[in-house]
Amino acid sequence: MTAHVLHITGARPNFPKAAPVLRALSKRGVPQKLVHTGQHYDERMSEVFFQELGLPRPDINLGVGSGTHGKQTAAIMVGVEELVTESRPAMIVVYGDVNSTVAAALVGSKLRIPLAHVEAGLRSFDMTMPEEVNRIVTDRLSDLLLATSADAIAHLGNEGVAAERIHLVGNPMIDTLLANIKRFDAAKARAEHGIEGRYIVATLHRPGNVDDPADARELVAAMHAVADQAQVVIPLHPRGRAGLAAAGLFTHPSVTVLDPLGYVEFLGLVRGADAVVTDSGGVQEETTILGVPCLTLRPNTERPVTITHGTNRLATRENLPGMVATCLAAGRPETWPVPPLWDGHAGERIADVVVGHLER
Structure with a gap:
């Protein structure tokens, strides 16, 4: 396996989701590159996560900064397209529902690069939320849909996604929480x-x-x-x-x-x-x-x-x-239920799915 996996992150919620996936793939010897689009760009919204979570320094920072949804998404698409055209990764992995996520999904789909979406299938059914639009579009374009919960799998099935593309892996953000x-x-x-x-x-x-x-x-x-x-x-x-x-x-x-x-x-x-x-x-x-x-x-x-x-x-x-x-x-509850597979091992399960897909 020589071609690399390209991880696209850009905003505060992405970083704790990406950290366990990067670590798990690294343990399997998968070549990787990490892109920070710069959607969140100040220290408290992004830089501190690399320091605190042991994330590798981004290989590329696109530095897109803030802007309207259209301007920001377009700037990310331009930067990611240039990068993907030049490096031709074996797979793009995107996280969550921010503008960086949908921008990378659009680029990967049009350049015919396999796409994995971590946190696939979440739905609020509220189309006034920009994040809901991003979630739906990204899932529609993804080859691997990596779901955190059973309700997400049900949503994807109702939308006609083939079962073999959907994987219940748990929540990698909880991996980061439990590790810290x-x-x-x-x-x-x-x-x-x-x-x-x-x-x-x-x-x-x-x-x-x-x-x-x-x-x-x-x-x-x-x-x-x-x-x-x-x-x-x-x-x-x-x-x-x-x-x-x-x-x-x-x-x-x-x-x-x-x-x-x-x-x-x-x-x-x-x-x-x-x-x-x-x-x-x-x-x-x-x-x-x-x-x-x-x-x-x-x-x-x-x-x-x-x-x-x-x-x-x-x-x-x-x-x-x-x-x-x-x-x-x-007062605070003494006990409460926790969702299945929110156990600190989602990153490993995601790595298994990604490696299996690349080997096939």
Whole structure:
């Protein structure tokens, strides 16, 4: 096996998914190259992951930066196309549902390079979400669909994907979490951020919550009502920061707004929280493993397994304060179910599938 596998990453959620796959393929002697598109480009959104997770330095950084969906996706396509045309990898591996994912899938499909999608089959059935569009297009173009849960496999089957292309492998992001769990220091997070008593962690950046000023004002009012009950700590994504600030987020004395945190620091903060309020997909999965009550501030989730087999529940801006009160009254659960194959070995199963495909 001489031709290499090309991994395309570009945004914060990609890196903990890619790390165990890269390690597992490396152990099997598979030549690899890692591309960072630069979709997330500052230290806290990308660089810190390479330092903390032991990821190899990217072989190529396309440096595309921010922009509208169209401009960003187009810039990534141009860079990936030049790279793939020159190097002709044996396979492209893409992760999740960000613009880098769909851009690389489009390039690989048109250049007839086999494509593997890690985290295939997730569906929110909400086409207003850019991520849902990216998921559907990427799955349609992929040769190997590597699913984290049984519901994802059912979605792919309902869409007519051939069974031999679908593989239930588990969740590689959980591999990364379990490999680092002893480093998640809640006491250190409390000390560094001046947290005393009970606290809630929030991560909020989805367009449906922060883009429209009226939505942002409703969100801020809900978060202030939460902050009346416990301290709220918000590592704030650059997306939507200005809108939430204009809506008054920073004005409540029990709201602490932070810059984005590194992986280990953030999960140390989450591990000690009484609850998490989020609109992020990955956080729903991380809290499911850590046993932290999670309230997902969205009308839907593409990760329903975190509700049926975890600690997650959907919330609205209207009922969020009451749901937080219930979480605080109930306390952290002592036991909870965990989805099948979220066991720390997904990277190895993915490597088995990829190697098997290349050998065939």
